[in-house]
Amino acid sequence: MRALVTGGAGFLGSHLCERLLRDGHEVICLDNFFSGKRANIQHLQGHPAFEFIRHDIVEPILLEVDRIFHLACPASPVHYQYNPVKTIKTSVMGTINMLGLAKRVRARILLTSTSEVYGDPEQHPQTESYWGHVNPIGVRSCYDEGKRVAECLMMDYHRQNHVDIRIVRIFNTYGPRMAINDGRVVSNFCVAALRGEDLPIYGDGKQTRSFAYVDDIIEALVRMMNAEGLTGPVNIGNPDEFTILELASLAIELARSGSKLTYHPARPDDPVRRRPDISLAKARLGWAPKIPLRQGLALTIEHFRKNLGLSST
Ligand code: NAD
């Protein structure tokens, strides 16, 4: 198979390119380096089955591929709120372009949607049948509503044009290769703990998230792409739920750090609770996450320790 990975130089995308090459596929990685990095894919550049194209998916592109893993979109609030108009263009025009390509070359296309489509959820845990509680005009809307439109486009191209689609809704994912300046909570806490700086808590820290290790999520993406007769959406994430304060203590403990916490105003529209119901993924993909937070966070801290040039003693 020849697979296109949009957003392939990003955090999840680079792990996915690696996995697809390992599985024996040809991989075309497409990225505009908005939040991704050349360094994430440098080790793949010499691989005979790997090709990189610098391209912005807001513009159309024609390629001969069998599978499209459509990941391109900034995912950290810091990145997606930096240029919100561009974020929504990426989700809407980018997804139209990728669906147009899928239709033309008859490729199967998988969209990495997000738990953010549930907004600040009033149902807990969140099942795929829940329609969400999203502010359409807030500072997170460029991302949340962008992904909701992307899901709608996927379904309409499927119903109207019979495009072969897969939709997954990914919950908070972390792991090696997250950028030091990514801005999401796991990287912020690991980096601050390793540097001995204060860990910034937005709000009272009692809000929850459910954190999945990158390898578990990549396995789910591959299974979803290969599944027959299943369009989704399917939730993928780790249902173990933690408060942000619990995450902070664990990061401090595992980094063997003396860092303290500082409190800052809560971010606007910050979801209070989030935990996936993964019954559907278990039943249809035979998938469940394997790596608990303590283990995954230790691996992630080692990654940041190396990247920051700190010794492990
Ligand atoms: P990331 O920011 O590391 O990767 C996104 C990649 O897309 C980057 O390499 C970026 O340069 C590229 N990109 C952005 N806009 C582009 C454009 N217009 N044209 C071409 N490339 C563009 O983020 P990530 O965590 O790897 O997320 C990947 C995907 O997974 C995103 O679609 C995100 O919404 C989804 N997702 C991620 C998480 C998570 O916790 N990591 C959770 C839910 C959903």
Ligand code: UDP
């Ligand atoms: N958060 C925090 N300190 C940080 C970064 C994030 O307390 O340095 C909180 C944030 O307010 C949110 C949670 O951690 O409640 C997860 O934030 P993140 O940006 O990782 O992802 P989100 O799930 O909000 O998209």
